[in-house]
Amino acid sequence: MGLKSKDLLGMKQLTPEEIMEILDTAKTMKMVITSGNKKTSHLQGKSVVTLFYENSTRTRLSFELASKYMGSTSANISASGSSVAKGESLLDTARTIDMMGTDIIVMRHPQSGAPHSIADKLNASVVNAGDGMNEHPTQALLDMLTMYERFDKFEGKKIAICGDIYHSRVVRSNAIGLAKLGANVSVYGPRTMMPIGIEKMGVTIADSVEDCVRDADAVMGLRVQLERMKSSLFPSVAEYAKFYAITPEVLKLAKPDAFLMHPGPCNHGVELPTAVYDCDQSVINKQVTNGVAVRMAVLYLLMARRNNL
């Protein structure tokens, strides 16, 4: 089977079969991470560069570890420590990395569509590690892997996503991916953080946080992205926590075996009380392991496609 495209730009570009192949591959990769010897030769003799124009802990480190666990030569470059700080354009920067023999460029950028604008111009494969408010496909894939480990089919499952919908690339990628696999996504957040036309992406807009979470099979909180807000979209943290947070009471409305996810980093006491973050239903920390597994799967499958051409 394999992946059709040279690049992984978003869930928009993946077929349901490709998504399932990534998830199945990731399940295998997870065994590598949890084994005593975290080394394979899948990417031996290959190179992976992470190019980050935005801060990151989980995504960047998990890509780096994923590539290293599979034996690749890996390097990192960030906007602040590079010629980007001297005003070099994205395209020039990307071409420079490309010409050093890089096989895969993993890129994060604050502008939506930034990886799309360079992918066609490079020999290297481009993996979107988050572009502005557009997509974060490997986050959605790791969220989906977390779900896939707990229910074997997505069809008919209710996934509740609460918080700052407007600025969230995570919600966009999840909405697209989950819809492709037949799940029902319900979203809720302040109206000031609800983008016009989101329902056209196949999600349902709930009337309240309770309505959103009720009978859900999985619940996801989203970080309030204060850094992307040009002006305040809600009056205070206290008010947000009271009307929009996933409290223990709200979480009780979900199905008894439902679990709680959050892409991190979390604003404790804003979108989630710490008690909820740490509760038995929370799989937030387990998601992090899945992040490495999914990124191993993505790098492996993209490299396999390159090798076969």
Next chain:
Amino acid sequence: MKTILKNCKLVNSDKTEIYIEDGKFADKFDEKIADEVIDVNGRTVLPGLVDMHVHFREPGYEYKENIATGSAAAARGGFTSVCTMPNTNPVCDNAAVVSGIIKKANEVGLVRVYPIGAAGKNLESNELAEIGLMKEAGIVAISNDGKPIATSGFMRKVLEYSSDFDIPVLNHEEDLTISDGAMNEGEVSTSIGIRGVPTASEDIMIARDIILSEYLGIPVHICHVSTKGGLRMIREAKARGVKVTCETCPHYFTLTDKSCENYDTNFKMHPPLRTEEDRLAVIEAIKDGTVDCIVTDHAPHHQDDKEVEFSHALNGIVGLESSFALCYTYLVKPGIITMEKLLELMCYNPSNILKLGRGGMNVGDDADLAVFDLDNEFVFEKDKMLSKGRNTPFDGWKLYGQTVLTMMGGKKTYELR
């Protein structure tokens, strides 16, 4: 200098020959005394087109376009008169810049250039620019285009003061307090994560300008209308007798925001491409006379300004060289409007609104004309453009209405080779 065009096809006339003497249309004279006889082989001859909304970038941004290349592009599009917007550097907000543009345009001599002055000094909405002195230097209108005349109070001042000089006010309609995006706000912008420019931003300002125009009894011209709601208000205001006129552009009746899905910056302009509903409303408004003019908003940019992240890319597309063919192919050929109507939109109405006195083909009128091939399909190619800008969304489009010949004052300014 005596020229004859023969085998012409004219709109509304059975004449097949056109006589030009010393730059003016003339009475019939003997072919033997002609300096040149041009056989146009049955092609359609129209009065030279008028575009009341272009950006020639000179002075200041000559790397994007200059008066010479902009003029050549205009001539290739069949235009013999254009009005240049004032957002140059320095801004065209004083008589010296106006005179400089006119002097340069006359030296180039490929199109009649009528500068538009800034309404506010440095395109700000604080202090009035020297509208009277700029009129003496040759401006035909004022506008802060690229930016709105932001506050109601300043707009009132601009309308009142410019009316003393009988200078039309053209406004770019955008309420910046609810508009900070890079494309139309809606389903597509949400799906691809680009901040949006809501139709409400344009509609609110159009409403304001209609209200002020009606209240003061002073005409206002609405630039590049892209929304269904804006057109509805203009239609309703006109019916009530408000002195409001408006323009739209070919991209608003040929494209929608769906085209932005791949982050191609050649589909990024202000106002942004809207939805299919808006596109159909623009066509309806062209048909029923709500729209007075079709302009290009010709906005050349260098690739360095466009081959960047979508949100960082500058707004605008070139338009002079594709405008007539798009209008002919998508409005006249399918029978939505007649050629006479298209001439109103692309020649007579802009000339009348700005009192340019263009469009005449009677004996004694300046011999401004353009010859088009309406019968044969051609491929519009960006690499053949004479504009410095390559930022067109229409590269590779198959169109009808290629320009064959353009003459300004009896002088050839473009000839298809």
